[in-house]
Amino acid sequence: MSAPQGQGPTFRELVVQALSSVERGYDLLAPKFDHTGYRTSASVLDSVTGALRPLGPFDSGLDVCCGTGAGMGVLRQVCRERITGVDFSAGMLAVGRERTRTVPDAPRTDWVRADARALPFEPVFDLAVSFGAF
Numbered sequence: 001m002s003a004p005q006g007q008g009p010t011f012r013e014l015v016v017q018a019l020s021s022v023e024r025g026y027d028l029l030a031p032k033f034d035h036t037g038y039r040t041s042a043s044v045l046d047s048v049t050g051a052l053r054p055l056g057p058f059d060s061g062l063d064v065c066c067g068t069g070a071g072m073g074v075l076r077q078v079c080r081e082r083i084t085g086v087d088f089s090a091g092m093l094a095v096g097r098e099r100t101r102t103v104p105d106a107p108r109t110d111w112v113r114a115d116a117r118a119l120p121f122e123p124v125f126d127l128a129v130s131f132g133a134f
Helices: 010-017 022-035 040-057 070-078 092-097
Strands: 058-064 079-088 108-113 128-131
Touching: 010 022, 022 079, 022 092, 040 070, 070 079, 070 128, 079 092, 092 108
Parallel strands: 058 079, 058 128, 079 108
Antiparallel strands: none
16 A cells, blocks of 8 residues: 655654544545555456446446545446435545546536435435445
């Protein structure tokens, strides 16, 4: 779990994150999260996309504990109408939302702040994924 030098969080930033509440810690780490070893690797995301493609296409997908949205890229490739990312960290959601604002030909994309233990949705998704959260 190493990141390229100079892009990831400093040791001090990691200590502050570790000593914060979980939610606040992720909010603090969010701007640099994709430069840590905790982000789901491209090889895993590509493998999951390859496994899901023959089963789809799906109409709507849910990424539980979506963080900055790495898994949303998988959903974007296999879902036609709508994808939803849910996370309890407003900071992580903000980074994901900003990063995907200009994705062409993407299904409708929603970013929802909620606790994975009490999702605010009816059973309306054809597919649900979660990467690295459990």
